[in-house]
Amino acid sequence: MGSNGTTMAANGRRYIKLMIVDDSNIMRRRIERSQQFEELQLVGTAGNGLEALELFKKTDPDVVTMDLTMPRMDGIECIGRLVAMKPAVRILVISALADKATAVEAMERGANGFLNKPFTDRQLNEAIADLMR
């Protein structure tokens, strides 16, 4: 990810703002705990698409992990809305929906990567690394 996708902190260090969207508390905590990138700074988590839109407006994240099956607003619709607000945002879908049609639909809406649940820590970090390249 180039310098346009980063934010400068007061100490001069560049960091990448991360938002985690998943209706499972366990999964949100797991993603937060397992990601190993020092430059990623968690700016917030959301439990559905509507919460994600609100949080996105407040925190302007650079990278988003996005579940698909969620109440109130699903991940597919949310991806389209986030990309419309910030085309440069990088979105990694993390979902148990393992069929190709769903992955294609998410990518067509603007997602940049797809990771199936369940996942290992290594798979998660490889997927995030791919996303930030």
Place this chain on the structure above:
Amino acid sequence: MLHETELKTFVEGTTNFFEVTAQQPASIGSPYLMEGSPAVHEYTGVINISGKREGVVYFTAPKAMLTVLLMKMQENDFSHETMRDLVGEVANTISGNARRDFGREFVISVPSVLSGEKPDIPQKPGQRAFIIPINWRSHSAKLIVSLT
């Protein structure tokens, strides 16, 4: 009539969750036919299936098994809500596997979660429900598959 390949999809969806998430494989016991209402554990994830086939799939697990699974996931919240969350995630994985393998002819619901309540497993004439024991470490859960 339930096909062996269909049963395999549901079973693999379940065992895959344990193997990947906890890095410890689960084994399956001998499947048997359900007679009457099954004894369920404290937490149950439910997936409804319609379309080409109709029925329901349950994953039911004891609290002790879910607690150890949470520990293996480095989780430190063992509340009732977290138990429900976890059993829902297992059901979510089973559902995702089924969508991938069965395609769009099967309409597979977003999983729901029961805790404590005894689930209603309606059986139509001629419909058979299979119970597959899912063994992991010293614990045992059940996968209940009932499809027309």
